[in-house]
Amino acid sequence: MTAKLVKTEAVVEGRTEVRWTLVEEDDTPEFEDGAPTRPVGEPTPRISARARTTGSARYTVDVALPGLLEAVVLRSPHANARVTSLDLDAARAVPGVRCVLGPGEGPEHAGSPLTDAPAFAGAAIAVVAADTPDAAEAGVAALAPEYEVLGFVSTIDDGFEKQDFLEEPTEHVRGDPDAALSAAEVTVEASYAVPAQLHNSLEPHAAVADWREDGLTVWSSTQAIFDARSTIADAFGLEPDQVRIICEFMGGGFGSKFGVGPQGLLAAELSRRARRPVRLVNSRREENLAAGFRTPAKMDYTIGASRDGRLEAVEATAMIGMGTGGWPFPVLEPVKSVYACPNLRLMTAPVRMNLGPSAAFRAPGVMEGTFGFEQALDELAEKVGIDPIEIRRLNHTENDPESGKPYTSKGLLKAYERAAELAGWEGRDGLRGDGRVRRGMGVASQYWWGAGGPPAYAEVRIGKSARPTVTVGLQDLGTGTMTACAVIASERLGIPAGEITVHAGDTSRIGHGPASGGSMTLASIAPAVRMAAHSVRTDILGLAADMFEIAASDLTLEDGEIRSVDGTLREPVTEVTGKLGNAWISGSGSRGPNPDGMNVNTFGCQIAQIAVDTGTGAVTVERVVAVHDIGRVVNPMGARSQVMGGVLQAIGFALMEERVVDPTTGTVVNAGLEDYKVPTIADVPEVVCEFVGDPDPHLRMGVKGLGEPPIIPTAAAIGNALAHALGVRLREAPYTPRRVLEALGA
Amino acid sequence: MQVRLTINGQPHELDVAPHRSLADVLRTDLAMTGTKVACAEGTCGSCTVLLDGRAVLSCLTFASACDSSKVATVEGSTPLLERLRDAFTAHDGFQCGFCTPGQLMSAVALLQRTPRPSRAEIRTAMAGNLCRCGAYEGIEQAVAAAAEAG
Numbered sequence: 001m002t003a004k005l006v007k008t009e010a011v012v013e014g015r016t017e018v019r020w021t022l023v024e025e026d027d028t029p030e031f032e033d034g035a036p037t038r039p040v041g042e043p044t045p046r047i048s049a050r051a052r053t054t055g056s057a058r059y060t061v062d063v064a065l066p067g068l069l070e071a072v073v074l075r076s077p078h079a080n081a082r083v084t085s086l087d088l089d090a091a092r093a094v095p096g097v098r099c100v101l102g103p104g105e106g107p108e109h110a111g112s113p114l115t116d117a118p119a120f121a122g123a124a125i126a127v128v129a130a131d132t133p134d135a136a137e138a139g140v141a142a143l144a145p146e147y148e149v150l151g152f153v154s155t156i157d158d159g160f161e162k163q164d165f166l167e168e169p170t171e172h173v174r175g176d177p178d179a180a181l182s183a184a185e186v187t188v189e190a191s192y193a194v195p196a197q198l199h200n201s202l203e204p205h206a207a208v209a210d211w212r213e214d215g216l217t218v219w220s221s222t223q224a225i226f227d228a229r230s231t232i233a234d235a236f237g238l239e240p241d242q243v244r245i246i247c248e249f250m251g252g253g254f255g256s257k258f259g260v261g262p263q264g265l266l267a268a269e270l271s272r273r274a275r276r277p278v279r280l281v282n283s284r285r286e287e288n289l290a291a292g293f294r295t296p297a298k299m300d301y302t303i304g305a306s307r308d309g310r311l312e313a314v315e316a317t318a319m320i321g322m323g324t325g326g327w328p329f330p331v332l333e334p335v336k337s338v339y340a341c342p343n344l345r346l347m348t349a350p351v352r353m354n355l356g357p358s359a360a361f362r363a364p365g366v367m368e369g370t371f372g373f374e375q376a377l378d379e380l381a382e383k384v385g386i387d388p389i390e391i392r393r394l395n396h397t398e399n400d401p402e403s404g405k406p407y408t409s410k411g412l413l414k415a416y417e418r419a420a421e422l423a424g425w426e427g428r429d430g431l432r433g434d435g436r437v438r439r440g441m442g443v444a445s446q447y448w449w450g451a452g453g454p455p456a457y458a459e460v461r462i463g464k465s466a467r468p469t470v471t472v473g474l475q476d477l478g479t480g481t482m483t484a485c486a487v488i489a490s491e492r493l494g495i496p497a498g499e500i501t502v503h504a505g506d507t508s509r510i511g512h513g514p515a516s517g518g519s520m521t522l523a524s525i526a527p528a529v530r531m532a533a534h535s536v537r538t539d540i541l542g543l544a545a546d547m548f549e550i551a552a553s554d555l556t557l558e559d560g561e562i563r564s565v566d567g568t569l570r571e572p573v574t575e576v577t578g579k580l581g582n583a584w585i586s587g588s589g590s591r592g593p594n595p596d597g598m599n600v601n602t603f604g605c606q607i608a609q610i611a612v613d614t615g616t617g618a619v620t621v622e623r624v625v626a627v628h629d630i631g632r633v634v635n636p637m638g639a640r641s642q643v644m645g646g647v648l649q650a651i652g653f654a655l656m657e658e659r660v661v662d663p664t665t666g667t668v669v670n671a672g673l674e675d676y677k678v679p680t681i682a683d684v685p686e687v688v689c690e691f692v693g694d695p696d697p698h699l700r701m702g703v704k705g706l707g708e709p710p711i712i713p714t715a716a717a718i719g720n721a722l723a724h725a726l727g728v729r730l731r732e733a734p735y736t737p738r739r740v741l742e743a744l745g746a
Numbered sequence: 747m748q749v750r751l752t753i754n755g756q757p758h759e760l761d762v763a764p765h766r767s768l769a770d771v772l773r774t775d776l777a778m779t780g781t782k783v784a785c786a787e788g789t790c791g792s793c794t795v796l797l798d799g800r801a802v803l804s805c806l807t808f809a810s811a812c813d814s815s816k817v818a819t820v821e822g823s824t825p826l827l828e829r830l831r832d833a834f835t836a837h838d839g840f841q842c843g844f845c846t847p848g849q850l851m852s853a854v855a856l857l858q859r860t861p862r863p864s865r866a867e868i869r870t871a872m873a874g875n876l877c878r879c880g881a882y883e884g885i886e887q888a889v890a891a892a893a894e895a896g
Contacts, residue, residue, distance in 0.1 A: 049835035052843030053850060055780015055820040062779035134763075202784040202792055202844040202878050251782075251844030252878055284785040478842025478879050641838045641881060648880030673789035673876065680873045681882040 008593035010453035010520075021454035023590045026527070026700065028534040031632075040491045043637035046483045047498060048249070048476075057249040060221040061281050063208040069098055069129040071270055071280040072136035074143050075290065076118030076125055079152035079354040079666025083116040083125055083145055090142040091128050096135030099274040102126045107269050110235035113262035119324050120354050121667040122289025124262060129270040129278050152354035152666035156298055156321040159351035166322040166350045172336070174402070175343035180313035184304025188380045191301070192372035193732040196321065196659035197294035197652070198676055199361055203251020204282035205291045207260065209267035211275070215242040220264050223253040224515035225475050228260035229507045235265055236272070247505040250477040254649070255360030255517060256292040257477070288671035292359025293659060296321040297331050299372035304343075309384045309391045313343035318369065322350045325357025329365025334373045337601075338447045340397035354666050360517065362649060363708035366448060367715065371654075371733065374444040374716035378723065388443050388720065389416055389425060392605075400599045408595060408699060411629030411692035412445065412603040419443070422688050423607035423625040431609070432725060439622075441609045442720025444713035446628065450705030451600030452523025456591035457511040460489055460532040462540070463584040466560065466577045468493055470532070471503040472525055473513030479707060480638035481521050485529045487635050488701075492533035493540075494557030494573070519602065519705025522634065527700035528589040535587025543576045595698045602709045604628030606647075608717035612725050614744060617737030621651050621685040621718060631704035632695035639706055643689045646710025652679045654715035655734050747810045753778070754822035762809045769793045769804035772819060780820040780847050784876075791875035794848035794855075795819050801855035818854070820847035826854055829895050833888035841879030849875045853889045862893055 003024045010017050031037050051057040076083075083103065091100045103125060106112035114124050128139035153159045181187065208219040216238065222228045225245040233240045245260070263280045270278040282291060297320045304313040318331040328350035330336075335346060381391040393416060399406050420426070420443075428441040462468045470489045476482045482504050486497040493500075503509055514524035537557055544562045545552035554565045562571050577585070594600055609623040624647050633639050656677040660670045670676040695702025715733060723729040728743045751758045753776070762771050769786075772778045772795070781804055784792035788806040795804045796818035818824075830853050833839070840846045849872065856863055856871040863871065868889050877885065 045835045045838065046840075048843070049840075050831070052840055052846050053820070053831040053834055055778070055847050057843055058779070059782075059844065061782075062773075064774070064777065064779075200878050201842075202782070202790065202876065203842070204784070250842060251784075252842040254878070284787065284790075478840075478844075480841070637838050641841055641879075641884065644883050645841060645880035648882070649878075672787060673785050674787070678876060678878060679880070679882075680876060681886060682869045682873045684880075684882045684886070687883065 006593050008454055023454055023592045024588070026531050026592055028531045037491060039487050039497055040634055041636065044483060044487050044497050044635050045637065046480055047486050047502060048482060059203050059249045059251050060206040060208060060219045060247065061203055063219045063279065065208065065210060065277040067276045069131065069270065069274060069276050069278045070133045070136050071127050071129040071267060071278050072133065072140050073124045073286065074126040074140045074145065075286065076121055076123045078118065078147055078149050079121045079154065080150040081118055081147040082150065084148050085146035086126065087142060087144050088126065090144065091139040094135060094139045094142050096131040097128055097139040098131065098276060099129045099270050100126065100139065101266065101269065107235035107265050109237050110265060113265055120356050122286065122356055124290065127266050127270065129274055154353060154355065154661045154663060154666040156296060156319050156351050159321065159353050160319055160349060164352045166352045167328060169347060169349040172346040173344065177313045177315050177343040177345040180343035181302060181304040181315060184312045185307040186305045186384055188303045188376060188383055190376035190379050191299065191731055192375060193298045194296060194368045194371055195733060196296040197361060197657050198288045198659055199254045199256040199292060200288065200673065200678055201252030201254055201256060204284065204287045205257060205261050205263050206281040207263040207267040208277060208279045209264065209271040210277040211268060211271040215244065216268060217244045217246065218260060218264050218268055219246045220260050221250050221257055222247050222260060222475065223257045223477055223517050224259060225505060225507050226473060226512050227258060227515060228264060231260045232264060232268060236268065244508045247475040250475060253477045253516065254362045255364060258360065258515060258517060284673060285671040288676065289668055290356045292357060294361035294364060295329060295358045297368045299331065299369065301373060301376040303376060303380050305380055305384065307384060309381065309386045309394050311339055311341040311395050314341055315345045317347045319349045319351055321353050323353050323355040323358045326359055331365045331369040333366050334369045334447060336402055337400065338445055339395035340401050355661065362646065363448060363712045367712050370444060370712050371716045371719065374713065375719045378720045379729065389420055392416060392445055405597060405599050408598045408600045409631065409694060409696040410603055411694055412605065414692050415603060415605040415627040415629055418690060419605040419607050419625045419627040422690065423609065425607060436615050437611050437613050438725040439609065439611050440721040440725025441607060442717045442724055443605065443607045444716035444720060446604035446606065446709050446713040448519060448602045448708045448712060449600065450519035450523060450602040450630065450708065451594050452514065452520040452705060453594055454591040455512045456514050456524040456528045458525060458528040458532040458589045459510055459586060460536045461584045461586040462536055462577055464577055464580050466495065466573045467499055467501065468495060469501045469503060470529055471510045472529065473507065473510045474521055474525060475505045475516055477516045479516065479521065479642060480635065481516065481525065483638060484522050484634045485525060488526055488529045489533040492530060492537045495560055519707040519709065523703050523705045524591050526634065526703045528591045530701060531589030532587040535589065536585050539585045539587065540573065540576055547576060592700060598698060600699065600704065602628065602630050602704050604709050604713065606713040606717045608714065608721045610718055610721040610725060612722060612740060617740035619655055619722060619735050619740060623686045624714060625688045626710055627690045627692065628709045629692035630706045630709060631699065632702040633691050633693060634703060639691065640689050642706050643710040644687055647687055647714050648679050648684065650711045650714030651683060653733060654718040656736065658734050749809055749813045751812055751815060751817055753817045754819060764808065764810040766809050767805050768795065768807040768809045768812055771809040772804065778819055778821055782844055782847055784844065791852065792845050792848040794851040794875065796851055796855055799858065801852050818851065820850055826857060826896065829892045830854065830888065833892040837884040837888040837891060838881065839884035839888035840881050845875060845877045849877065849885055853892065856889065857893055857896065861896060
């Protein structure tokens with residue numbers, strides 16, 4: 001097979017990256033209309049289920065090597081300070097302590113993760129590695145730090161007042177917003193605010209590093225093993241192939257675990273110095289102080305529209321509370337991309353605050369911005385007297401409103417129609433009631449990327465026993481990508497997914513696979529796996545053709561058998577593979593580029609039905625209808641689980657989750673799970689989930705991504721449902737009983 | 747301190763410092779890493795094990811206080827645990843799986859106590875086990891299905 005280098009554009013969470021990638025010619029036939037695709041499109045349980053339910057699944061925090069040292073970090077208790085005294089030698093003298101790193105120390109070729117000028121409570125100052133966690137804790141205690149405490153900024157308003165920005169504020173203009181706004185027949189002004197949401201992946205950020213003469217191995221709880229590898233290699237001046245990153249099982253990430261993190265850099269440096277393997281695991285509180293958060297934001301919208309509800313102009317401002325790091329997520333993307341609107345002015349100000357660095361959190365920026373804009377749009381609908389779904393249809397766009405490019409596919413109108421039907425939208429006004437408990441129903445649209453793209457490589461092997469393996473250079477953070485890979489290979493090989501082993505999470509096995517993020521993982525790897533499996537299929541059928549003297553084109557693989565199309569031949573596939581001895585048949589596949597000149601996006605619509613107790617202020621989400629266009633659905637069972645997870649995290653965001661910062665000290669007061677509320681099993685509503693289901697005609701296999709889409713519209717739909725129920729609009733999430741009662745004037 | 751424990755039916759004699767948690771001893775001294783620690787302060791339920799048949803948070807339980815006790819962890823094998831494993835698999839009662847050991851042990855405790863729980867009883871009994879991936883629907887269905895299959 002010939003390979004070539006191609007230049008390709010990929011959109012990663014709103015940022016366009018141009019890459020050169022090596023792709024092979026792909027002659028895998030596409031699915032034919034109406035032809036069976038099984039098991040693609042049929043529910044398949046996770047292939048890792050046994051490992052996950054017996055406790056044998058090994059996560060990074062479980063990795064224990066002979067001679068393992070445990071590392072503990074000293075973190076600043078102050079929001080902003082200078083370390084005036086630190087006794088590194090006293091820590092080194094503690095029995096069992098093997099290595100101590102202080103401010104400024106770390107890998108030779110990277111900035112130190114340790115500082116003597118901590119700019120947030122939780123900033124890392126020093127790290128101690130010792131024989132036991134107790135000895136490491138004793139070492140940290142012996143550091144006896146003293147601080148000069150400085151002033152701090154803990155709110156977006158204070159940061160803006162000081163004009164302290166992490167990056168320069170940006171302005172994006174389309175058309176002539178000033179003229180269009182002053183000419184508009186109707187205008188609506190609306191403001192919304194959202195808090196910082198904390199990821200709380202149950203497996204904390206963690207790394208185990210083992211520095212040896214012949215190379216460095218790092219077990220890392222990471223969403224991107226290859227990014228982790230390049231970060232480590234660069235930091236230590238190693239060649240990438242001298243570094244091996246392993247992530248066998250991963251306990252969630254939700255965007256906060258790209259790369260190797262300070263844990264990986266510190267564990268590796270400690271291991272290099274101590275010549276022993278080192279484990280560094282965040283505590284829950286460290287996790288919630290220093291491992292990232294969804295950025296809080298304040299959003300203001302001025303919408304100009306025609307009397308019949310057509311958008312003429314939007315001016316929008318987003319102030320984003322960045323903390324001390326991260327990048328400004330596209331909070332105003334929904335204004336820019338969801339509806340047709342000829343005139344825009346979008347201003348974004350990323351404010352620095354004395355809080356930890358922010359990190360991507362499932363649909364970063366877009367979920368917050370959807371919360372604001374989709375509610376502002378409902379305010380417009382109310383003002384012009386149009387049904388909320390109707391105003392969305394009215395402003396629908398068939399082309400990307402910014403570039404004018406067509407979409408590869410867009411099932412949004414179908415999603416509106418189906419969601420309205422499933423939710424009983426027409427009868428929504430009859431829900432409200434006039435007693436103590438009021439009900440409401442609200443809608444919101446979803447827009448995200450999710451094309452995937454190269455580079456992504458897969459290898460499929462089959463040996464004597466006909467139990468295939470699929471090897472991919474990605475990691476499965478819990479989304480079910482590995483199971484989906486088995487499903488895809490199964491379709492080509494005619495061998496049940498449950499009999500296919502998928503190897504992932506190890507940079508030493510195969511070339512680059514996608515990061516688990518941006519809803520790009522499966523959309524990237526799926527065509528590569530299918531191509532590799534098709535190559536193996538072709539070889540098996542070629543051997544069978546010689547063996548049974550039937551043309552390969554008249555043979556097929558099904559249910560573990562080689563069958564002739566006319567039904568005369570049915571032989572187990574081991575009739576062929578059994579002759580392989582110690583050899584195997586292997587096939588490789590790679591992901592080709594996406595079509596030029598077109599935008600690849602996912603779309604959807606959710607409708608939430610809520611009940612609000614006007615006596616207590618408690619809001620209960622009763623039902624969520626979720627209809628998304630993600631192209632072809634590979635595994636409906638895994639897909640439904642993704643939707644459930646997204647919806648539930650959004651319910652947390654809408655009703656209960658909020659990082660609370662003490663304004664007098666600048667420290668986070670709810671960094672533990674006792675006070676930071678996340679949804680439990682008792683908060684789960686009925687969820688009706690469907691997919692538009694049309695394969696994307698311009699993508700190999702027709703698969704788009706799903707990780708982000710389900711979290712995006714839920715909170716906005718809940719907000720709109722609450723306004724529908726109460727006739728009052730709440731402007732700040734989360735919608736706690738206190739805020740509901742205040743809004744009711746109670 | 748000398749501590750005798752029967753873990754999943756196997757006797758163990760251990761010498762542990764009095765302040766160490768049962769979770770730590772299971773994971774470190776016995777390399778039984780199926781039991782997970784996600785918060786280490788008794789708020790998430792990931793570390794749930796059975797102590798003499800009762801669901802406890804092993805991160806808040808001193809190993810030294812468990813002398814002569816029977817401990818059941820996710821690594822064990824009983825007909826009920828196997829039924830729950832099958833049901834969690836069939837109903838996709840997990841995503842990342844990190845909370846799964848604790849979910850399974852809470853479910854074992856529930857079904858031993860209440861073999862035919864109502865939906866509300868399942869929700870109450872399992873509400874102390876957080877799942878950040880949001881696999882609760884599958885968990886609830888799995889516990890109900892395992893009860894029915896029993």
